[in-house]
Amino acid sequence: AQSVTQPDIHITVSEGASLELRCNYSYGATPYLFWYVQSPGQGLQLLLKYFSGDTLVQGIKGFEAEFKRSQSSFNLRKPSVHWSDAAEYFCAVGASNDYKLSFGAGTTVTVRA
Amino acid sequence: EPEVTQTPSHQVTQMGQEVILRCVPISNHLYFYWYRQILGQKVEFLVSFYNNEISEKSEIFDDQFSVERPDGSNFTLKIRSTKLEDSAMYFCASSLIKDQPQHFGDGTRLSIL
Numbered sequence: 001a002q003s004v005t006q007p008d009i010h011i012t013v014s015e016g017a018s019l020e021l022r023c024n025y026s027y028g029a030t031p032y033l034f035w036y037v038q039s040p041g042q043g044l045q046l047l048l049k050y051f052s053g054d055t056l057v058q059g060i061k062g063f064e065a066e067f068k069r070s071q072s073s074f075n076l077r078k079p080s081v082h083w084s085d086a087a088e089y090f091c092a093v094g095a096s097n098d099y100k101l102s103f104g105a106g107t108t109v110t111v112r113a
Numbered sequence: 114e115p116e117v118t119q120t121p122s123h124q125v126t127q128m129g130q131e132v133i134l135r136c137v138p139i140s141n142h143l144y145f146y147w148y149r150q151i152l153g154q155k156v157e158f159l160v161s162f163y164n165n166e167i168s169e170k171s172e173i174f175d176d177q178f179s180v181e182r183p184d185g186s187n188f189t190l191k192i193r194s195t196k197l198e199d200s201a202m203y204f205c206a207s208s209l210i211k212d213q214p215q216h217f218g219d220g221t222r223l224s225i226l
Binding site for chain 2: 032034036041042043044045046049051090092096098099100101102103104105106
């Protein structure tokens with residue numbers, strides 16, 4: 001069965017500093033990997049996706065993520081955070097033979113001035 | 114950019130009553146999904162729907178739940194005989210084809226009293 005682990009429940013980062021959110025997955029086949037962001041009172045917005053090919057993927061809002069098969073990881077990064085990046089971030093995994101997405105528990109990011 | 118829209122944003126219902134949550138997926142999408150997020154817990158898959166039938170459902174999606182696409186634009190989730198533990202945020206999602214990212218609505222917060 002698929003599973004997703006986000007080890008960090010809450011991260012606080014200063015505005016302008018870099019951000020890295022960790023995601024580890026467990027799945028028998030090659031997964032499809034996603035990062036979604038949820039701002040308060042909002043739905044889940046897709047930041048980026050990995051299906052195949054280049055293991056470094058670029059997303060919206062200046063985010064990128066790197067798929068590392070050997071580490072079963074798909075960590076999200078941003079070089080310089082903005083106050084508007086304060087939100088909850090979810091890693092999710094899917095597969096070609098599956099309809100559902102399995103989500104991690106989420107990481108809440110707080111940005112301090 | 115096309116969006117998935119959900120109504121209502123907040124639904125309060127007495128325990129034992131039936132509730133219908135409504136979604137308008139992105140117009141050219143063919144796959145539809147419902148997820149829920151109980152407060153403080155992970156986003157959980159409920160059901161996927163394609164070609165007017167359920168393609169996959171989780172163990173959560175028992176006889177209490179049903180889905181329907183009553184016309185060319187709406188996708189509904191019906192919950193019968195609601196229980197306190199059905200209180201959650203319910204997200205609708207859609208995708209163009211199965212192997213494409215799922216786009217989520219803003220959710221309906223369901224409160225069972």
